[in-house]
Amino acid sequence: xxxxxxxxxxxxxxxxxxxxxxxxxxxxxxxxxxxxxxxxxxxxxxxxxxxxxxxxxxxxxxxxxxxxxxxxxxxxxxxxxxxxxxxxxxxxxxxxxxxxxxxxxxxxxxxxxxxxxxxxxxxxxxxxxxxxxxxxxxxxxxxxxxxxxxxxxxxxxxxxxxxxxxxxxxxxxxxxxxxxxxxxxxxxxxxxxxxxxxxxxxxxxxxxxxxxxxxxxxxxxxxxxxxxxxxxxxxxxxxxxxxxxxxxxxxxxxxxxxxxxxxxxxxxxxxxxxxxxxxxxxxxxxxxxxxxxxxxxxxxxxxxxxxxxxxxxx
Amino acid sequence: xxxxxxxxxxxxxxxxxxxxxxxxxxxxxxxxxxxxxxxxxxxxxxxxxxxxxxxxxxxxxxxxxxxxxxxxxxxxxxxxxxxxxxxxxxxxxxxxxxxxxxxxxxxxxxxxxxxxxxxxxxxxxxxxxxxxxxxxxxxxxxxxxxxxxxxxxxxxxxxxxxxxxxxxxxxxxxxxxxxxxxxxxxxxxxxxxxxxxxxxxxxxxxxxxxxxxxxxxxxxxxxxxxxxxxxxxxxxxxxxxxxxxxxxxxxxxxxxxxxxxxxxxxxxxxxxxxxxxxxxxxxxxxxxxxxxxxxxxxxxxxxxxxxxxxxxxxxxxxxxxxxxxxxxxxxxxxxxxxxxxxxxxxxxxxxxxxxxxxxxxxxxx
Numbered sequence: 001x002x003x004x005x006x007x008x009x010x011x012x013x014x015x016x017x018x019x020x021x022x023x024x025x026x027x028x029x030x031x032x033x034x035x036x037x038x039x040x041x042x043x044x045x046x047x048x049x050x051x052x053x054x055x056x057x058x059x060x061x062x063x064x065x066x067x068x069x070x071x072x073x074x075x076x077x078x079x080x081x082x083x084x085x086x087x088x089x090x091x092x093x094x095x096x097x098x099x100x101x102x103x104x105x106x107x108x109x110x111x112x113x114x115x116x117x118x119x120x121x122x123x124x125x126x127x128x129x130x131x132x133x134x135x136x137x138x139x140x141x142x143x144x145x146x147x148x149x150x151x152x153x154x155x156x157x158x159x160x161x162x163x164x165x166x167x168x169x170x171x172x173x174x175x176x177x178x179x180x181x182x183x184x185x186x187x188x189x190x191x192x193x194x195x196x197x198x199x200x201x202x203x204x205x206x207x208x209x210x211x212x213x214x215x216x217x218x219x220x221x222x223x224x225x226x227x228x229x230x231x232x233x234x235x236x237x238x239x240x241x242x243x244x245x246x247x248x249x250x251x252x253x254x255x256x257x258x259x260x261x262x263x264x265x266x267x268x269x270x271x272x273x274x275x276x277x278x279x280x281x282x283x284x285x286x287x288x289x290x291x292x293x294x295x296x297x298x299x300x301x302x303x304x305x306x307x308x309x310x311x312x313x314x
Numbered sequence: 315x316x317x318x319x320x321x322x323x324x325x326x327x328x329x330x331x332x333x334x335x336x337x338x339x340x341x342x343x344x345x346x347x348x349x350x351x352x353x354x355x356x357x358x359x360x361x362x363x364x365x366x367x368x369x370x371x372x373x374x375x376x377x378x379x380x381x382x383x384x385x386x387x388x389x390x391x392x393x394x395x396x397x398x399x400x401x402x403x404x405x406x407x408x409x410x411x412x413x414x415x416x417x418x419x420x421x422x423x424x425x426x427x428x429x430x431x432x433x434x435x436x437x438x439x440x441x442x443x444x445x446x447x448x449x450x451x452x453x454x455x456x457x458x459x460x461x462x463x464x465x466x467x468x469x470x471x472x473x474x475x476x477x478x479x480x481x482x483x484x485x486x487x488x489x490x491x492x493x494x495x496x497x498x499x500x501x502x503x504x505x506x507x508x509x510x511x512x513x514x515x516x517x518x519x520x521x522x523x524x525x526x527x528x529x530x531x532x533x534x535x536x537x538x539x540x541x542x543x544x545x546x547x548x549x550x551x552x553x554x555x556x557x558x559x560x561x562x563x564x565x566x567x568x569x570x571x572x573x574x575x576x577x578x579x580x581x582x583x584x585x586x587x588x589x590x591x592x593x594x595x596x597x598x599x600x601x602x603x604x605x606x607x608x609x610x611x612x613x614x615x616x617x618x619x620x621x622x623x624x625x626x627x628x629x630x631x632x633x634x635x636x637x638x639x640x641x642x643x644x645x646x647x648x649x650x651x652x653x654x655x656x657x658x659x660x661x662x663x664x665x666x667x668x669x670x671x672x673x674x675x676x677x678x679x
Contacts, residue, residue: 204406207373208467212420213394222419226410 063282086279096267106264117182129194151188324507330379357528399468569595579639608645616660
C-alpha cells in the first residue's frame with residue numbers, strides 16, 4: 001500500500017459522506033393517488049363494471065316488485081314494497097305448456113343432465129388427452145387432428161343425423177340421450193385441453209414412472225391425475241356452464257317432461273297468452289343463471305390458476 | 315486393468331440399431347460392460363449417448379439388435395423387469411408425493427411387503443443422508459437434495475445396474491463436483507454396474523473405469539480414462555478430451571538420421587521416444603500435442619523457436635498461445651512466466667506423450 005492511494009481513498013470516502021447529505025431525490029419514487037394514470041384506469045374499470053352490472057340490478061329490482069309497481073315504468077327505481085311472491089311463483093307454479101309446476105321440474109332435469117354429462121365427458125377426455133400426450137401410437141397425431149376438426153363443425157349440421165341415431169338406439173327424448181350428446185360434443189375441446197396440459201408434464205417423470213413399474217392406469221391415477229387438478233377444475237367449469245346454459249340440444253333431443261331449465265325458462269318468458277309478468281320472468285331468469293354463477297364464485301380463483309398453469313416443476 | 319476378460323458381463327448391447335423412419339440414430343452398436351464396472355458414455359449433444367442409455371433401459375423401442383442384462387436377454391422386456399434403476403437429468407421426482415412416497419412408489423408397484431419397503435427406504439436414506447427429508451415434498455428441496463432423492467429412488471430398487479442420464483447437468487458447479495465425489499463413493503461401496511451419460515469430460519475422466527466416446531451414434535473409442543487421454547484413437551477423441559484442448563500441427567514425416575522426424579514448415583521435430591509405430595517417411599501427418607506436454611524455455615534454449623501471441627492466465631497456471639512454424643500452438647506454463655505478446659521463446663516437446671494422426675482417415679497412426 002503506497003500512501004498516495006490511501007489518501008485518494010480517504011478523499012473518496014469523504015465525498016461519499018457528503019453526497020449522502022444531498023437534498024436530491026432519494027429512495028422510492030413517490031406516487032400520487034390521483035395521478036392521471038390512476039384516474040383513467042379506475043375510471044374505465046368502474047364504467048365497464050357499471051355497464052355490465054346495470055342489467056342485473058334492473059332484473060333483481062324488478063323481480064322484487066309487484067305488477068302494479070312495474071306498470072309505473074320506473075325500471076331503475078328500487079321497489080317500494082318488497083315481495084318475494086314472483087320468486088315463489090317462478091320456482092313452483094309458473095305454467096309452461098301443459099305443466100304448471102314452475103321451473104323446479106326444469107331445474108332437476110338440468111341437474112340430472114349436467115352431472116352425468118360433466119363426469120362422463122371429463123373422465124373420457126382426460127384419459128384421451130393423457131394417452132395422446134404420453135402414449136404416442138401409430139396414427140395418434142392423425143387421430144388427434146380429426147378430433148380437433150370436430151370442434152369446428154357447426155352443430156346444426158349434425159342435429160338431424162343425431163335425432164335418427166338416438167331414435168334407432170331407443171334413447172330419443174330421454175335424459176340419457178342428451179347426456180350422450182353432451183359427452184360427444186364436449187370431447188374435442190376437452191381432449192385438447194387435457195392433452196396440452198399433459199404434454200407440459202416433463203417426459204422424464206413419465207419415464208421414471210415406467211422404470212418404477214407403473215402401467216398405463218397406474219401412471220394415470222397416481223402420477224398424472226394428482227398433478228392435473230387445476231386443469232380438472234377448468235374442465236368442470238367449462239362443462240357445467242356449457243351444459244347448463246345449453247338450449248339447442250335441450251330443445252331438440254328432449255320432450256316437455258324432460259326439458260332442461262333453459263328450455264323451460266324460454267317457455268315461461270315467451271308465452272304469448274295473457275299479461276306479461278315481468279317480475280316472474282326476471283326471477284325465473286336469475287334462478288336459471290344461479291348455477292353457473294355459483295360455480296364461478298366458488299371456483300374463480302382455482303379457474304384462474306388452472307388457466308395459468310403451465311409448466312409443472314418437480 | 316483388463317476387466318472385461320476376467321469378469322462376467324453385466325450389460326451387453328449387440329448390433330443395436332435404432333431408426334426413426336429414415337433417420338438412423340444408432341447403427342450396429344456393440345458394447346460390453348463388465349460386472350461392477352463404471353462406464354461413462356461421453357460425447358457432444360446429439361451423439362446418441364442418451365438414446366443408447368434409453369435403449370438399455372427399455373424406454374425406447376429398438377429397431378434391431380439385442381440387449382442383455384446379467385446374461386438375460388431383455389430386448390423385449392419392460393423397463394421394470396430389466397433389473398435397472400435410472401436417474402434423470404431433471405430429477406423427475408413425482409411432485410405431489412413426499413420423498414418417502416417417491417422412494418416407495420416403485421416398490422409398491424412391485425407389491426413388496428410393507429416391512430421390506432420400510433427397511434429399503436431406511437437403508438437408502440442412510441446411505442444418501444436424506445433421512446431428515448423423508449416427509450418433505452420435492453418442491454421444498456434444493457437441487458442437490460432432489461438429485462440425491464432421485465438416486466435414492468434407483469437405490470431402493472436393489473438392482474444390479476444403475477443408469478444415469480446426465481444427473482449433474484442441472485446443478486451449479488460447486489454442487490456438481492460434490493455430488494460427483496459422492497457418486498464415485500457410492501460406486502465404491504455398492505460395487506454395482508453403472509452406466510453414466512454425460513457431455514462433461516471432467517465427470518467422465520474422474521468417474522469412469524472405462525469411457526466410451528461417441529459421435530454420430532458411433533463409439534469412437536472405448537478405453538480407460540488414461541488411454542483415452544494419452545493415446546486417443548482418432549482426431550475427434552483427441553480434440554474432444556482435454557481442456558485446454560490438444561493442438562494439432564500439420565506436416566509430413568521425413569527420414570532423418572536413425573530416427574524419423576516430423577517437419578512442419580521450416581521446423582523439424584525428431585520423433586525419438588514416440589510410443590507406437592512411426593509411419594514410413596514421405597507421408598502427410600498431424601502431430602497432436604497437449605499444452606502440458608510443451609515446455610516453454612527462454613529464447614535460444616530448447617530445441618525449437620516460437621513467438622508468443624497471447625497469454626491466458628488461469629490462476630494456478632497459464633495458457634500461452636504461440637506461433638510455431640507458422641501454426642498456432644498452445645502451451646502450459648507457470649503463472650509467473652512474465653512473457654508478453656511478441657516475445658521470442660524456445661520450446662521442447664514431450665514426444666513420448668504426443669500423438670500422430672493420418673490427415674485423411676483422422677485415425678491414430
